[in-house]
Amino acid sequence: MKLTYRLAALAALIATPLPAFAATINAVMYKNPQCSCCESYANYLEHNGFKVEIKPVNNLSQISSDAGVPADLEGCHTLMVDGYVVDGLVPVDIVKKLLAERPAIAGITLAGMPAGAPGMGGEKDGTWTIYAFTKDGKAPTVYATE
Numbered sequence: 001m002k003l004t005y006r007l008a009a010l011a012a013l014i015a016t017p018l019p020a021f022a023a024t025i026n027a028v029m030y031k032n033p034q035c036s037c038c039e040s041y042a043n044y045l046e047h048n049g050f051k052v053e054i055k056p057v058n059n060l061s062q063i064s065s066d067a068g069v070p071a072d073l074e075g076c077h078t079l080m081v082d083g084y085v086v087d088g089l090v091p092v093d094i095v096k097k098l099l100a101e102r103p104a105i106a107g108i109t110l111a112g113m114p115a116g117a118p119g120m121g122g123e124k125d126g127t128w129t130i131y132a133f134t135k136d137g138k139a140p141t142v143y144a145t146e
Helices: 002-015 037-046 060-066 092-101
Strands: 025-031 050-056 077-081 084-088 107-110 129-133 141-145
Touching: 025 037, 025 060, 037 050, 037 077, 037 092, 060 077, 084 092, 092 107, 092 141
Parallel strands: 025 050, 084 107
Antiparallel strands: 025 077, 077 084, 107 129, 129 141
C-alpha cells in the first residue's frame, strides 16, 4: 500500500509541469551620473526579463557617438544589449523585437526624454518614432512607432 501511494505521488510530481523560466537578457547601461530616469528605465527592463549593469559616466555623448548614434537622435543613456545599441527610453517590446529580428543595424534610438516613456513621468503625448541606425553614416530609418 505504501509503495503504491509513493508511486502515485512520484507520478503526480513528474507529471506536474515546472514553471518556465525565461532566459535573462544581459545589458550594460551607460548613463549620466545625475540622471534618475535612467535608473527607472533599468528597473523597468529588469521587470521585463533583463539584467542591467549600470555604469555612470561623464562622457555619455562620446559613448553614444562611438556606438553610431546620430548626435541629433541621442537619448539620455546608451544601452548595450546582445550586440546592439539601444539609446534612450525605448519601450521593452520594441527592444525585444530588435533582439528577435536581428536586423543588420547598429541599434535603435528614441531621441530625447519624451513624457510618458518608460522611466519618465507624465502622460504620453503623441506618437514616438524609434529610429534604426548603422555605423556607416547612412541616414537613420524608422524602425518602429508607438
